[in-house]
Amino acid sequence: MRSDATELSAQATEGKRALAELLAADILVLAVPMYNFSVPSALKAWFDHVLHPAKTFEYTSAGPRGLLKDKKAVILISSAGDYSAVPASGMDFVEPNLRAIMGFMGITDVTVIKADGSAMGEAGISKKSAAFAAIEAL
C-alpha cells in the first residue's frame, strides 16, 4: 500500500504528463459517454489536471482568459437516452459543461457530434449512423 504522500506525488506526475500532452496538441478529441447526466469521473479528473493557471488559463483584471487560442476541439458525445429536446435537455450536463471548459481554456473552434438515444431503438440507430458519418467527414 502506498502512503498518502506517495499517492499524491504519483497523481502530480500524471497530471503534469496530461498537461504536457494537451499543450503539445493541435487538435483535442474528446470521446465522452454520458454517465448519470454528466461526464465520466475520469474525464473530470483529467480536467482537474489540465485546467492549470498560467498554462491553460489565467485571471486578469477583466476576468479569466483562456490561453489555448490556437487549438481546435472535436467532442464526440454518446448517451443512452435522448437529451436533444425539452424537458430532457435540461438534464444534459455534458455538452454545456464541455463547451464551457473549452471556452475557459480559450478553445473556440469546437465541433460537437452527438449520438443521443442509443438505447432507444430505431431513432437511436439512425442518430448513431449520422454521428459515425459526421466523424468520417471531419
Next chain:
Amino acid sequence: MANTLIIKSSILGANSVSSSMADAFAAIAAAKKPDG
C-alpha cells in the same frame, strides 16, 4: 502535421451502451489520425 490528442473517457466498458459507442467514436478518430 497536426498533433491530435484523443481522450477516451469511458470507464464502464461494455456494460454501458454509451461507453461502447464513445469507444467506437474514439477508435474512428484514432484511425483518422495521420499517424493512425
